[in-house]
Amino acid sequence: xxxxxxxxxxVAPMDRANIDTDMIIPKQFLKSIxxxxxxxxxxxxxxxxxxGQPDADNSGRPxxxxxxxxxxxxxxxxxxxxxENFGCGSSREHAPWALEDFGxxxxxxxxxxxxxxxxxxxxxxxxxxxDEAIVDGLFKEVQANEGYELTIDLENQNIVxxxxxxxxxxxxxxxxxxxxxxxxxxxLTLQDADDIKAYEDKRRQSSPWLFDQVx
Amino acid sequence: xAKTLYDKLWDQxxxxxxxxxxxxxxxxxxxLHEVTSPQAFEGLRIAGRKPWRLDxxxxxxxxxxxTTKTERDVGIEGIVDPVSKIQVKTLxxxxxxxxxxEFKMKDIRQGIVHVVGPExxxxxxxxxxxxxxxxxxxxxxxxxxxxGIGTSEVEHVLATQCLIxxxxxxxxxxxxxxxxAGITGKDVVLHVIGLIGTAGGNGCAMEFGGSAIRSMSMEGxxxxxxxxxxxxxxxxxxxxxxxxxxxxxxxxxxxxxADWEKAVEAWSDLKSDDDAVFDKVVNVxxxxxxxxxxxxxxxxMVTTIxxxxxxxxxAKDDVERSGFERAYKYMGLEPGQAITDIxxxxxxxxxxxxxxxxxxxxxxxxxxxxKVADSVKQALVVPGSGLVxxxxxxxxxxxxxxxxxxxWREPGCSxxxxxxxxxxxxxxxxxxxxNRNFEGRQGYGGxxxxxxxxxxxxxxxxxxxxxxxxxxxxx
Numbered sequence: 001x002x003x004x005x006x007x008x009x010x011v012a013p014m015d016r017a018n019i020d021t022d023m024i025i026p027k028q029f030l031k032s033i034x035x036x037x038x039x040x041x042x043x044x045x046x047x048x049x050x051x052g053q054p055d056a057d058n059s060g061r062p063x064x065x066x067x068x069x070x071x072x073x074x075x076x077x078x079x080x081x082x083x084e085n086f087g088c089g090s091s092r093e094h095a096p097w098a099l100e101d102f103g104x105x106x107x108x109x110x111x112x113x114x115x116x117x118x119x120x121x122x123x124x125x126x127x128x129x130x131d132e133a134i135v136d137g138l139f140k141e142v143q144a145n146e147g148y149e150l151t152i153d154l155e156n157q158n159i160v161x162x163x164x165x166x167x168x169x170x171x172x173x174x175x176x177x178x179x180x181x182x183x184x185x186x187x188l189t190l191q192d193a194d195d196i197k198a199y200e201d202k203r204r205q206s207s208p209w210l211f212d213q214v215x
Numbered sequence: 216x217a218k219t220l221y222d223k224l225w226d227q228x229x230x231x232x233x234x235x236x237x238x239x240x241x242x243x244x245x246x247l248h249e250v251t252s253p254q255a256f257e258g259l260r261i262a263g264r265k266p267w268r269l270d271x272x273x274x275x276x277x278x279x280x281x282t283t284k285t286e287r288d289v290g291i292e293g294i295v296d297p298v299s300k301i302q303v304k305t306l307x308x309x310x311x312x313x314x315x316x317e318f319k320m321k322d323i324r325q326g327i328v329h330v331v332g333p334e335x336x337x338x339x340x341x342x343x344x345x346x347x348x349x350x351x352x353x354x355x356x357x358x359x360x361x362x363g364i365g366t367s368e369v370e371h372v373l374a375t376q377c378l379i380x381x382x383x384x385x386x387x388x389x390x391x392x393x394x395x396a397g398i399t400g401k402d403v404v405l406h407v408i409g410l411i412g413t414a415g416g417n418g419c420a421m422e423f424g425g426s427a428i429r430s431m432s433m434e435g436x437x438x439x440x441x442x443x444x445x446x447x448x449x450x451x452x453x454x455x456x457x458x459x460x461x462x463x464x465x466x467x468x469x470x471x472x473a474d475w476e477k478a479v480e481a482w483s484d485l486k487s488d489d490d491a492v493f494d495k496v497v498n499v500x501x502x503x504x505x506x507x508x509x510x511x512x513x514x515x516m517v518t519t520i521x522x523x524x525x526x527x528x529x530a531k532d533d534v535e536r537s538g539f540e541r542a543y544k545y546m547g548l549e550p551g552q553a554i555t556d557i558x559x560x561x562x563x564x565x566x567x568x569x570x571x572x573x574x575x576x577x578x579x580x581x582x583x584x585x586k587v588a589d590s591v592k593q594a595l596v597v598p599g600s601g602l603v604x605x606x607x608x609x610x611x612x613x614x615x616x617x618x619x620x621x622x623w624r625e626p627g628c629s630x631x632x633x634x635x636x637x638x639x640x641x642x643x644x645x646x647x648x649x650n651r652n653f654e655g656r657q658g659y660g661g662x663x664x665x666x667x668x669x670x671x672x673x674x675x676x677x678x679x680x681x682x683x684x685x686x687x688x689x690x
């Protein structure tokens with residue numbers, strides 16, 4: 001996983017609540033057995049005017065000119081601004097994979113669905129939850145100023161606005177540690193292998209039926 | 216100290232608590248399917264890791280499998296879509312390579328993971344159950360702690376048998392009273408989602424309690440827990456009782472003999488203590504619940520069968536107002552339109568929410584002796600597993616459906632998410648017993664209305680939504 005320390009980038013506003021994972025990456029693209037290559041199909045049904053197919057060339061497809069990511073002023077955006085309950089729906093990790101593959105590193109919204117939130121951290125994508133009023137203010141500023149950029153400083157847990165003002169944000173300390181260092185948490189968990197074995201032995205004694213082989 | 220069911224399940228699975236407040240939680244069962252596992256197996260291979268405990272895992276292909284008999288009779292090679300075929304093959308290869316038990320496509324035990332686990336007794340009370348699928352909440356109906364995870368966590372569980380978790384809040388949905396005739400678990404859970412919204416349970420473990428739940432079948436409880444995620448709760452749960460024990464007893468992987476007695480004794484404590492404190496309680500009167508139909512593109516956009524598509528002035532704020540506007544347009548509906556005026560193009564009875572034997576019986580009871588309306592292009596019945604299909608055929612339900620003009624298919628996820636060939640065309644309205652009415656979910660441009668199995672069957676026959684209670688009267 002790529003470490004996340006500090007990033008700056010153009011902010012793309014998606015003024016919509018309950019953006020679900022089917023919208024982020026439609027199901028036909030989940031047939032891939034890889035972790036990469038989902039970027040061209042991020043928000044496929046909103047972004048293009050026709051139906052996308054897996055393993056197809058997307059370069060000649062008709063774009064929806066009204067969709068925010070197709071507007072020239074948001075080209076190269078790496079911060080996505082959205083409304084409440086972002087990432088609701090399925091547990092597909094293809095959603096953060098697609099956002100990352102497209103070039104997003106940070107999402108800012110008032111709230112997130114739990115599974116999406118968790119999946120994002122595993123992929124170097126930082127979901128930041130801010131008060132609804134602050135998010136609303138950001139929407140107004142982004143829409144009013146072409147080329148609006150934010151700097152996200154994970155180490156100091158703040159967002160720096162173009163005028164130098166900062167917005168503080170909360171992040172779980174373990175997740176922050178993993179993101180800053182690009183750590184794979186399987187390796188960290190395996191450091192506790194003895195504890196896991198001890199727990200397992202105890203459980204095997206007390207509830208042997210949990211260890212019967214399924215055939 | 217008094218504990219909730221969630222507190223008890225959590226405490227029983229803590230391997231280690233860390234200074235930062237996270238805990239290492241032991242996972243008793245992982246279910247695997249073809250869509251969210253290939254990258255996890257690949258991760259193990261790249262890191263040179265082996266699964267921690269093979270016998271904790273059980274796999275079956277479900278999302279991509281075709282449901283027509285002609286394709287299924289051939290096996291994997293019969294899958295017409297080449298990309299789907301690769302994914303199903305990859306699951307087989309990974310399970311063979313790592314030594315994980317898999318119910319392959321031609322095994323009669325194959326089916327939707329959330330139907331198969333409970334059916335086999337592979338889901339047991341007191342377990343922690345995970346799967347790379349958000350509808351894993353289903354298994355909480357057995358007083359298990361069950362939730363969906365992403366692919367990185369699938370790999371994490373394969374490699375360590377644990378997950379790093381932070382404890383969630385306790386939310387109780389207390390449904391007191393007696394449900395009216397024709398009202399099912401599906402109507403209850405849609406009603407709850409309508410009350411608290413799709414984000415209402417975010418950050419919470421949701422327990423369903425109260426007299427209406429205590430008298431509900433396991434199938435009904437599974438339907439409710441299945442859709443806890445549509446209210447934002449990763450975890451849905453129901454306390455253990457005699458109904459749970461009755462369902463589990465004798466299943467292939469359920470404990471037997473002396474172990475059974477010992478297990479039931481241990482399980483009998485899997486309920487919230489009388490004086491347990493919840494962070495939040497939502498009280499629902501069972502008598503208030505009517506048959507539910509979703510009109511929009513989020514499960515919270517739901518109303519009763521005698522209701523109407525809401526008007527813009529009914530929206531609580533600007534964000535909801537713009538959501539309503541988008542939904543009217545996408546769904547091709549007018550504000551104020553009566554739900555019973557919505558005409559259907561297709562009907563889908565199936566999915567991990569409603570494809571169990573009780574669901575099929577309820578739909579068949581409505582279909583019996585009737586005919587699917589000419590205006591309905593297709594009405595699909597897709598059993599949740601090979602064993603559900605076999606049981607339904609023993610009871611003659613397949614004949615009832617076929618005579619009424621429904622199609623009787625092979626088990627899989629099918630049109631719930633349309634990863635196989637079963638899908639809606641653009642603009643088509645579908646009465647569906649599945650769980651999500653998101654844009655494009657059942658097919659590009661498709662329009663989904665979520666309902667119970669009996670309501671879906673009634674809609675198929677009438678060609679538009681009807682109140683299943685009146686329908687039975689006039690039949």
